[in-house]
Structure formats: structure tokens, C-alpha cells
Amino acid sequence: MACVLLLLGCARRGVEGPLTETPDEVAEPEPLPVIIEPLKVVSVVPIATAREIPRDCRNPTEERCNALDDDCDGVIDDGCGYGTGFIQVTASWDTGADIDLYVTGPLGDTLSFQRPSTPAGARVDHSGRGDCTAMPNPQIENIRWVGQRPTGGIYEVELHYWGECITSGGPTNVTVSVAIARKIAAQYIHSLLPGERVRILRFVVQ
Ligand SMILES: [Ca+2]
Ligand SMILES: [Ca+2]
Structure with a gap:
């Protein structure tokens, strides 16, 4: 097969031009691979009222x-219409309330539905509104960092019980997971009261 391809290549080149290579045909040197040091989790600290959800991967479902x-x-939630990245923070809740997820990075920039992206590549790619708005996955919020490696330092994850919408509300259990460099670094559940805003956890990466 190699000989056939070689012959075809010579024939094609013979039709189009001389056999000697012009400067344009000299292959560009391969670009050096971009080495991105994976993010490392230094610590995860939840508030006292958050309960850790045990992670058991002996029998994935x-x-x-x-x-x-x-x-x-x-x-977290691959195939659900929102994505992952260097960091992924996802919240889900069990009533029709409208819960909002906020993540503040080391530079003081806060991501939420109010500020859904940063020039550095962090974005809110799903913002659920409970029973307030008909939409796919209305009880999910997802924030992820893509593009550039996120800045090392402290990240704070907050939850806000925005409102009870039309139907069910009341105390709402909110699950929050954090994936860093495609590894689950934290998964907690916290019961949130109407109007409450809590910092459910903070984590440090480097
Ligand atoms: Ca998964
Ligand atoms: Ca899932």
C-alpha cells in the first residue's frame, strides 16, 4: 500500500509542479505541547451544618x-446538557424553589446568573429557576472553568434561596458537588430555608 500511495503522490505532484519542494511545502515545526500542571486540591472546608454525601464507586450507577x-x-452529570472543565461546581435541589449558586474565586470575581462568565473562561452554563420557569433541568445550577487554568487560591461556594415560585417551596435540600481536574473533591447536602444565603463550603486549589 505504501508503494501505491507513493506512486499516487508522485503522479499528483508531477501534474501540479516540480518535484523539488518550495518553501511553502516545508512542514512547519510541530508546536511544543502546552503543559498545564493539573490543579491540585489543597483543602475543602464545609460549614458545620452541611452533611457530606458518602462517595462509593465500587458500584457506579x-x-x-x-x-x-x-x-x-x-x-458531574455528564450528558445532562451542561459541562465540566478545570473546575466544575454543580448544585441540585429537591423542591420547586428557585435556588441560586454563587462561586467567588481568588481574585474576588463572583460567578452567578447575574454574572455568567468571565474573560478568563469561567461560565455559568446552566441556571435553573425551579417552578418559576419551565425549562430542562429546572433544579440545577452549574458553573465551570474552561479555557485558561483557573487561578490558584480560595474559592467560596454560596447558595441563595431566591424564592418559592408558584408551587412547592419551604425548606429545600441542596446538593453541591465540586470536581477539580476531573476528580470529585466534595459532595455535600444542606437544608436551605426560604430567603437564606449560606456559604456552604470553600475550597483551595493550587
Ligand atoms: Ca459522571
Ligand atoms: Ca449525576
């Missing part, structure tokens, strides 16, 4: 859109 990495591949 089918992924569901629930802010948990059910299939244990390090991606």
Missing part, C-alpha cells in the same frame, strides 16, 4: 442529573 457523579468518571 447510570448518570442522573442530580449534581452527583453517579457513574464515577469525575464529571
Whole structure:
């Protein structure tokens, strides 16, 4: 096969031009690979009222859109229409309330539905409104960092009970998971009261 391809190549080149290579035909040197040091988790500190959700990957299950990495591949809710990245923070809740997720990075920039992206590549790619708005996955919020490696330092994750919408509300259990470099670094649940805003956890990466 190599000989056939060689012959075809010579024939084609013979039709189009001389056999000697012009400067344009000299292959560009391969670009050096971009080495990105993986993010490392230094610490995760939840508030006292948050309960850790045990992670058991001996028997992975089918992924569901629930802010948990059910299939244990390090991606939270893959296939649900929102994505992962260097960092992924996902919240899910169990009533029709409208819950909002806020993440503040080391530079003081806060991501939420109010500020859904930063020039550095962080973005809110799903913002659920509970029973307030008909939409896919209305009880999910997802924030992820893509593009540039996120800045090392302290990240603070907050939850805000925005409102009870039309139907069900009341105390609402909110699950929050954090994936860093495609590994689950934290998964907690916290009961949020109407109007409450809490910093459910902070984590440090480098
Ligand atoms: Ca997964
Ligand atoms: Ca899931």
C-alpha cells in the first residue's frame, strides 16, 4: 500500500509542479505541547451544618442529573446538557424553589446568573429557576472553568434561596458537588430555608 500511495503522490505532484519542494511545502515545526500542571486540591472546608454525601464507586450507577457523579468518571452529570472543565461546581435541589449558586474565586470575581462568565473562561452554563420557569433541568445550577487554568487560591461556594415560585417551596435540600481536574473533591447536602444565603463550603486549589 505504501508503494501505491507513493506512486499516487508522485503522479499528483508531477501534474501540479516540480518535484523539488518550495518553501511553502516545508512542514512547519510541530508546536511544543502546552503543559498545564493539573490543579491540585489543597483543602475543602464545609460549614458545620452541611452533611457530606458518602462517595462509593465500587458500584457506579447510570448518570442522573442530580449534581452527583453517579457513574464515577469525575464529571458531574455528564450528558445532562451542561459541562465540566478545570473546575466544575454543580448544585441540585429537591423542591420547586428557585435556588441560586454563587462561586467567588481568588481574585474576588463572583460567578452567578447575574454574572455568567468571565474573560478568563469561567461560565455559568446552566441556571435553573425551579417552578418559576419551565425549562430542562429546572433544579440545577452549574458553573465551570474552561479555557485558561483557573487561578490558584480560595474559592467560596454560596447558595441563595431566591424564592418559592408558584408551587412547592419551604425548606429545600441542596446538593453541591465540586470536581477539580476531573476528580470529585466534595459532595455535600444542606437544608436551605426560604430567603437564606449560606456559604456552604470553600475550597483551595493550587
Ligand atoms: Ca459522571
Ligand atoms: Ca449525576
